[in-house]
Amino acid sequence: MQFTFWGVRGSIAVPGPSTVRYGGNTTCIEVRGDNNELVILDAGTGIFQLAQTLFAEFPIDINIFISHTHWDHIQGLPMFTPMFVPGNNINLYGARDIVENRSVKDVLSRQMEYSYFPLRENELKSNMHYFDIQDQQDVQIGSIKVSNFLLNHPVLNFGYRLECGGKTVVFTGDHEWPLNIYAEGDPEYSDYQAFLDLRRQQTLDFFRGADALIIDTAYADSEYPSRQGWGHGSFDASIRAARDAGVKKAFLTHHEPTRSDDQLEQVFEQALKRNGVCSSDPAFFLAQEGVQIEV
Amino acid sequence: MTSAKDQLLELVEHIPAFPQAVMRILDITSRGDCDSKELVRIIERDPVLAIKILKLVNSPYIGLPQPIASVSHSVIFVGINTIKNLALSVAAIGMLPKTNAADFDMDQLLKHSLGVATVAARLAELLGVAEKDRSDYFLAGLLHDFGKVVLAQYKAVEFKQALEKSLADGSPLHQAETAILGYDHAYIGALLAEKWLLPARLVDCIGFHHAVDTETRDDQLRDCVALANIILQRLDFGFSGNRYRAEIPSTIEARFAMSGDDIISSLGDLDDELAKVTAFSH
Ligand SMILES: [Zn+2]
Ligand SMILES: [Zn+2]
Numbered sequence: 001m002q003f004t005f006w007g008v009r010g011s012i013a014v015p016g017p018s019t020v021r022y023g024g025n026t027t028c029i030e031v032r033g034d035n036n037e038l039v040i041l042d043a044g045t046g047i048f049q050l051a052q053t054l055f056a057e058f059p060i061d062i063n064i065f066i067s068h069t070h071w072d073h074i075q076g077l078p079m080f081t082p083m084f085v086p087g088n089n090i091n092l093y094g095a096r097d098i099v100e101n102r103s104v105k106d107v108l109s110r111q112m113e114y115s116y117f118p119l120r121e122n123e124l125k126s127n128m129h130y131f132d133i134q135d136q137q138d139v140q141i142g143s144i145k146v147s148n149f150l151l152n153h154p155v156l157n158f159g160y161r162l163e164c165g166g167k168t169v170v171f172t173g174d175h176e177w178p179l180n181i182y183a184e185g186d187p188e189y190s191d192y193q194a195f196l197d198l199r200r201q202q203t204l205d206f207f208r209g210a211d212a213l214i215i216d217t218a219y220a221d222s223e224y225p226s227r228q229g230w231g232h233g234s235f236d237a238s239i240r241a242a243r244d245a246g247v248k249k250a251f252l253t254h255h256e257p258t259r260s261d262d263q264l265e266q267v268f269e270q271a272l273k274r275n276g277v278c279s280s281d282p283a284f285f286l287a288q289e290g291v292q293i294e295v
Numbered sequence: 296m297t298s299a300k301d302q303l304l305e306l307v308e309h310i311p312a313f314p315q316a317v318m319r320i321l322d323i324t325s326r327g328d329c330d331s332k333e334l335v336r337i338i339e340r341d342p343v344l345a346i347k348i349l350k351l352v353n354s355p356y357i358g359l360p361q362p363i364a365s366v367s368h369s370v371i372f373v374g375i376n377t378i379k380n381l382a383l384s385v386a387a388i389g390m391l392p393k394t395n396a397a398d399f400d401m402d403q404l405l406k407h408s409l410g411v412a413t414v415a416a417r418l419a420e421l422l423g424v425a426e427k428d429r430s431d432y433f434l435a436g437l438l439h440d441f442g443k444v445v446l447a448q449y450k451a452v453e454f455k456q457a458l459e460k461s462l463a464d465g466s467p468l469h470q471a472e473t474a475i476l477g478y479d480h481a482y483i484g485a486l487l488a489e490k491w492l493l494p495a496r497l498v499d500c501i502g503f504h505h506a507v508d509t510e511t512r513d514d515q516l517r518d519c520v521a522l523a524n525i526i527l528q529r530l531d532f533g534f535s536g537n538r539y540r541a542e543i544p545s546t547i548e549a550r551f552a553m554s555g556d557d558i559i560s561s562l563g564d565l566d567d568e569l570a571k572v573t574a575f576s577h
Contacts, residue, residue, distance in 0.1 A: 096356040096357075098373070099351075134358025135357050153374055154375075154376035155376065156373060
């Protein structure tokens with residue numbers, strides 16, 4: 001299995017000289033199975049560049065798994081050119097919106113409403129299929145098994161675990177380790193904490209032993225205290241999780257849009273040092289646009 | 296009959312919550328920094344909000360491997376913002392009207408439900424149930440009369456007849472309901488809880504809280520809620536529309552290894568606790 005980062009930025013695309021090394025596009029990851037099956041994780045602006053590389057393979061089967069429906073993870077969808085070409089099969093997977101009771105199909109069709117886009121969803125020329133997936137429902141894409149797990153974000157967010165030929169890649173989408181809503185001393189505190197601890201164990205089991213864990217690490221730890229509850233991870237939290245889950249490599253992603261490449265490296269180096277990361281730990285990397293990883 | 300029932304189930308999808316909770320939800324969510332703990336507390340004290348949140352969290356669209364019977368645990372699965380928005384979408388439906396065609400006092404029912412919830416949790420404590428597991432008893436107590444909210448709202452004419460019949464001939468309200476509607480509030484509450492995929496122990500507790508004598512399966516949760524219900528009637532705290540004073544079944548006395556009177560006296564003074572839990576609803 002191999003994967004390529006096409007977008008590693010959180011919240012909004014930030015092209016420009018200060019982000020040119022790690023990249024300015026929002027989240028999109030291309031994964032290829034052992035039989036060259038194509039799975040795309042999230043459809044941020046990075047999906048546009050990915051699309052430019054696919055023409056030679058038309059007609060093609062494309063499986064897009066959406067972690068969640070915040071803009072930075074779906075924004076590239078209407079401009080995903082393979083959708084406009086007859087013969088292509090495009091399967092879109094994601095969680096249902098339980099608040100508005102909308103299916104994943106609505107994610108795309110609402111982005112393509114008259115006010116926002118010149119073409120309608122029903123004018124797409126490829127064969128579009130939509131799948132509302134449930135917590136821990138496995139989907140087999142050729143040689144790749146895709147399983148999922150609900151992670152904590154301000155909207156339903158699925159993390160995805162892809163297994164193929166004995167190798168495993170896990171992608172969190174956006175995730176913050178949930179906090180106790182009660183204060184120590186509240187009667188509900190300890191029950192809630194016990195449940196949180198259990199949930200953490202289940203989450204780590206979902207990450208367990210991955211050859212590559214791609215994990216939301218939006219915030220520097222100095223920033224995190226003022227951004228608790230916003231639904232994103234921090235460097236310390238991601239390093240701890242990668243260790244606890246015994247993954248081989250961890251790719252930190254969802255880089256803050258305001259962070260320049262130099263600042264990003266600086267924050268990363270400090271975190272490695274602060275956490276005493278050594279050779280027996282997982283190998284940590286900053287996710288970088290255009291970089292392809294073989295697992 | 297089937298289609299009439301389906302119609303009722305359809306209507307209940309859009310049942311509004313109690314005014315107190317709706318106003319508090321709108322209030323705390325309009326502030327920039329919504330307090331999660333407070334939000335959960337409001338939901339946990341409103342039968343309609345609580346059951347609807349559990350319905351959505353347990354829905355097949357999420358498909359959690361195990362049904363959830365706790366509002367606060369729901370937060371860990373779907374996140375506080377989703378819970379907040381679910382609560383807001385319920386609040387947006389409106390509020391249960393103060394008056395209804397059944398002339399049934401919803402405020403009193405809410406008070407009764409909170410009272411049963413509180414006492415059921417205390418009874419669990421008496422039986423040695425660990426603190427973390429007592430929230431199940433509170434929730435079951437809160438939801439046990441959900442069916443009455445539904446009947447007052449959507450079967451008002453028949454429910455009014457049942458209320459009057461029970462009052463006139465001194466029969467238990469649920470029997471009067473069955474005489475007039477063909478089913479009672481326990482049945483309709485359980486039907487909904489089941490349809491909405493709530494945990495089976497909650498469904499059973501709602502469905503059998505008037506059937507401790509006939510539904511002999513050992514069920515401590517149901518027994519505690521049924522007993523709390525009987526105790527609340529004696530305390531004259533809130534009013535559930537039922538003037539019938541049921542005896543405490545011997546099977547329940549056996550479970551506590553005490554006479555009914557001894558169980559009640561070992562609960563001690565409940566006034567403080569009842570005042571505290573209902574402070575939110577006024
Ligand atoms: Zn994001
Ligand atoms: Zn997000």
